[in-house]
């Protein structure tokens with residue numbers, strides 16, 4: 521335990537500061553050993569390997585070349601991305617000269633129709649709340665829904681629909697509503713709007729507007745390993761390995777600033793997946809590649825922040841001398 525001595529005028533006192541178990545570099549290095557994500561359990565990619573992909577020009581070229589470069593990452597791609605990658609594989613056999621963007625453009629219309637179908641069901645459900653909301657909010661909601669319908673039913677809208685902006689506007693309309701339950705109910709429905717990471721149709725529509733190399737990177741990006749602040753930064757969570765867990769970029773972005781209990785509600789297998797990661801870390805500890813203190817602290821923090829829902833079994837740590 522590191523001890524710091526502070527001097528005030530005439531008094532000396534000692535203050536214990538918990539020792540940071542792993543440096544950022546040491547924690548990042550763990551991602552070299554096929555660590556599963558704390559939340560979804562999928563194997564993560566080392567961020568440096570992802571960075572190397574940023575400079576590969578061939579990702580903009582014919583799909584067959586890009587597929588060859590991305591093939592080693594297929595097994596760690598998330599389900600939607602893997603489905604799109606497989607779609608590229610079969611399409612590139614038929615259209616060998618086309619790049620990812622051109623292939624997605626060929627598929628856009630059919631996927632856009634599928635996406636609009638899903639979206640319009642959700643928008644109808646949200647519109648229903650005009651009957652319940654106070655007059656002013658109901659009017660604002662009506663306006664937002666008319667504007668949104670204009671975008672999604674227009675084959676060539678001036679600006680494409682953005683789920684993020686829609687939810688932001690909806691939250692603004694609802695911010696003065698006193699009934700918290702009602703507010704959360706409406707936002708929860710809006711959250712069901714498909715994201716490019718949840719539905720192939722949303723991935724195709726969103727990415728068909730991007731450059732080929734960006735589409736290629738987006739197939740891999742959700743798998744990149746990141747440091748998740750267990751206690752969010754906005755709640756004064758520390759910025760070091762006492763508060764960091766290894767999580768894939770998809771899960772990290774999906775959590776926003778919600779407490780771990782909410783993350784578990786949305787990812788019911790998270791408690792099991794945290795154990796799988798802990799077991800992997802313990803096996804690395806046996807090889808001298810991770811530190812016991814990191815795992816002990818992880819157990820303690822997860823247990824506290826999840827109100828006891830996550831209770832890691834780290835008894836095997838005691839076998840390590």
Ligand SMILES: [Zn+2]
Pocket residue numbers: 557558559560561562767768769770771772
């Ligand atoms: Zn994940």
